[in-house]
Amino acid sequence: MTKSFNALAMAQEKIADLDQQLLKRSLRVTNTPCDTHIQVAGRHLKAFCSNDYLGLANHPDLINALAEGGELYGAGSGASHLISGHSIAHELLEKKLASFQAEHIPNVRALFFSTGYMANLAAITGLAKLTQRGEVSLYSAKLNHASLIDGVRLASAQTNAVVSLFDHTCPSSLIELLKADKKPLKIIVTDGVFSMDGDLAAVKELLKIAEDYDALLLIDDAHGFGVLGKNGHGILEQERLCSDRIIYIGTLGKAAGVSGAFICAQDSFIEWLIQKGRPYIYSTATPPAIAHTLLKSLDLIEGEEGCTRRKHLNQLITIWQEEMTFVNWDKVSSCTPIQPVILGSNANALMASTLLDGEGYWIPAIRPPTVPLGSSRLRITFSANHSAEDLRELIATLKVIEQKVIGKQA
Ligand SMILES: Cc1ncc(COP(=O)(O)O)c(C=O)c1O
Incomplete structure (x- = not known):
């Protein structure tokens, strides 16, 4: 038997603390592909919690493209991009990603990453190194995603950047x-669509401010890419923005249905990040088969199928806005497939999530530090693979659950 030692006792104590505060998280193992109906531990659940907004994660064309990518390029990339891991599939993907933002960023170039977390770390820390230590200011929206927060913290530690937080509303x-x-x-660093609330950043106003005061505007459009804009190109398309001071980040594991992320910016910024973006330089390139699959996903997003899926998603959002009314709980005003219901305490959010599970739904309770203290919630998300009937059934169930939670509190 291992002898107990300090660090182990600390870990056990910390975990017990989290458990006591109802903040301990746990993993659930799925055994079917990501879709609106999932099997978890042999149970069939209706999932309203993934970020697979367009319902592409289990699309037959992408599954075929993944197999084809494996045939063409093998399983792994073998090295980082700057050593020998950069394949023609990565190159083609970057060209296509850049073409999506060509009307919004002059002289645009794209850089592909294996995750959005890494892209955000690389973008913020890399750009902060454009000047001397202590000569950069970072303005970060308070409700930004953890990966932006961590990028800002790391940049501040590395370059002595001064950090100011602002209220995105x-x-x-x-x-x-x-x-x-x-x-x-x-x-200026902001989410495009705020991931836990579903509302949009005021990007037009932010760009005007960035122009007036000579700032760069970094927008993480993880939840807008594929969903917003007529062609699914994201928030810059929807808001018709164009500027050479925009740094646009999109992720590819959400609406695009696969995995990865990218930064789009003026060629010189991208060239600088290739030279100095440590998370880019010191990490093995994503398997080229993934890049090959993503090329197919971008075709779907931009094509007729993407348009049809976005239209359906918007119909689901309208149904929710018109038909979901709570007696006590707060809905957030959101025009995206992210529709949170705020329950306040961890206990209430957990209770609602457990009751929903009993009714065959998978909607986890989102608690601090992912959301501010006292705003624990159900983060309900829609996919184009949900039918209007699926949603109406959920709405009916939620109304019953609200009464039950209120009843148990009383
Ligand atoms: C706004 C936002 N940015 C970045 C990320 C990280 O992206 P990835 O999951 O590709 O690491 C997420 C993930 O949930 C996110 O919500």
């Missing part, structure tokens, strides 16, 4: 801060 609060800022490099 009040972008004008940035003006006074920027007016007083004499640093040569300023970067």
Whole structure:
């Protein structure tokens, strides 16, 4: 038997603390592909929790492309991009990703990453190194995704960047801060679609502010890429923005149905990130078969099928907005497939999630630190593979669950 030692006792104590605060998370093992109906431990559940907004994760064309990619390029890339891991499949994917943003960023180039987390770390830390230590200011939206928060923290530790947080619902609060800022490099960092609330950043206003005060605007459109805009190109297409000071980040494991992420920016910024973006340089390139699969996914997103899927998704959003009414709980105003229901305490969110599970639904309780203290919630997400009937059944169930949770509280 292993002897107990300090670090082990600390870990056990910390985990017990989390459990006591109802903050311990646990893994559930699925044994069917990602879709709206999933098997978990032999049980059949209706899932309203993935980010597979267009329902492409289990699309036959992508499964075929993955097999074809394996035939063409083998299983692994074997090295980082700058050594020998950069294949023609990566190159073609980057060209296609850049073409999606060509109307929005002049002289645009794309850089592919294995995850959005890495892309965000690389973009923020890499750009912060464009100037001397202590000469950069980072303005970060308070409710940004953890990967942006970590990118900002790491950049601050590496370059002594000054960090200011702002409320994304009040972008004008940035003006006074920027007016007083004499640093040569300023970067505004924001989610495009806020991942836990589903609302959009005021990107037009932020771009105007960035232009007026000579800042870069970094937008993480993880939840907008594939979903927003007529062609699914994302928030820049939807809001018709064009600027050479935009750094656009999209992820490819959500609406695109596969995995990975990319940064789109002016060629010189991308060239700099290839030179200095440590998460890019010091990590093995994603298997080229994944890049090959993603090329097919981009075709679907841009083509007729993507348009049809986005239309259906929008119909689901309208049904939710019109038909879901709660007595006590708060809905957030969101025009995206992310539709949270705020329950407040961890206990209530867990209770609602457990009751939903009993009714055959998979909707986990989202708790701090993913969301602010006191705003624990059900994060309900729609996929184009949900039918209107699926959604109406969920709405009916949620109304019953609300009463049950309120009853148990009383
Ligand atoms: C807004 C946002 N950015 C970045 C990421 C990270 O992307 P990935 O899952 O590809 O690492 C996520 C993931 O959930 C996200 O919600």
